[in-house]
Amino acid sequence: MPEIPIEKFDALAHFLNEAGIPFERNFSIKEYTSFRIGGTAEIFARPKNAQQAAVLQKSIFTDRIPHYYLGGGSNILVSDNPYAGVVIYYDAGEDFLILEQSADFLRVSIPASARAPLAGKRISALGYTGMEFLTTIPGYIGGAVIQNAGCYGQELCDITESVEFCLNGEVITIPKEEADFSYRSSRFKTETESLITSLTVRLSRGDESQIRSRIEDYKQRRLNSQPRNRRSAGSVFKNPHSSVSEKKAWQLIDQCGLRGTVAGDAEISSEHCNFIVNRGKATSQDVYSLICLIEETVYSQTGIRLEREVVLLGDF
């Protein structure tokens, strides 16, 4: 990628100031990722609403400035190398808006910047069912849309009514049917220029004690199955389609003898071997080398190509 002259970033910084969009220069991204890994971004911008996001997007698209979108950082591995571009961290807060509420159902609009577990808890507490699974998935609502996040037999698409996003400086809303949701994917996985700004969900009235006990059950299942006190980005690989293998990704990794393998300060978790954990001082290269090792070993021993769930940002 051609180097971007520093004057372009200075001009963008001036533009952001004029537009009242908060930003920082040479900003360390690491604390914004669940791995606690990552270098600096030349500009880290925090648009506060869809209109600010649209204005910013238009400017960086016109000036062809490299950029990426960051949510809760719980499904990404960010390179340790400085990023000569703009990280856009949509920052519209946590407050959801009730659009319609009846004895039977609830329609609610949630900003992409809301933490998914918190939104799940707060909305479930209103006595409507469908968001319980989100209470155990780290990250923000925007990231959950991109990945069609899911667990325990439920996925975000089950409750989605519509998605709002910015593209080419315009704010667009599409119904769920146009979002092309599938297992850990949506159309936004390939249309990477779209910035998700909000999600509208529709939930049914539920029994409050059952909602509470489902949330507690999911919490316990997590505690029993995932590495504790270790930084990670959750499952690194998607489970293969059942037509390819009946085995889950972790079973393939395990059968290849990779559980517990270490590179630098990163480890293929001995508790859940589809997780790679940062033992404290892991670099992005430590984690990346384990990702490549898993891919190569599983392919050479089983003929199955695992597909990454974790997204890589920056140079590797």
Ligand SMILES: Cc1cc2nc3c(=O)[nH]c(=O)nc-3n(C[C@H](O)[C@H](O)[C@H](O)COP(=O)(O)OP(=O)(O)OC[C@H]3O[C@@H](n4cnc5c(N)ncnc54)[C@H](O)[C@@H]3O)c2cc1C
């Ligand atoms: C311990 C642990 C357990 C996990 N368990 C699960 C699980 O059970 N099920 C599951 O599905 N996932 C799981 N994950 C992965 C992750 O939490 C989810 O995929 C989550 O939805 C990602 O959201 P995020 O905001 O953190 O996205 P990020 O990691 O910030 O970003 C992920 C991708 O989405 C893009 N993106 C983020 N926000 C936006 C936006 N507003 N607009 C456009 N693009 C955007 C990024 O550029 C990147 O490509 C787990 C992660 C951890 C650490």
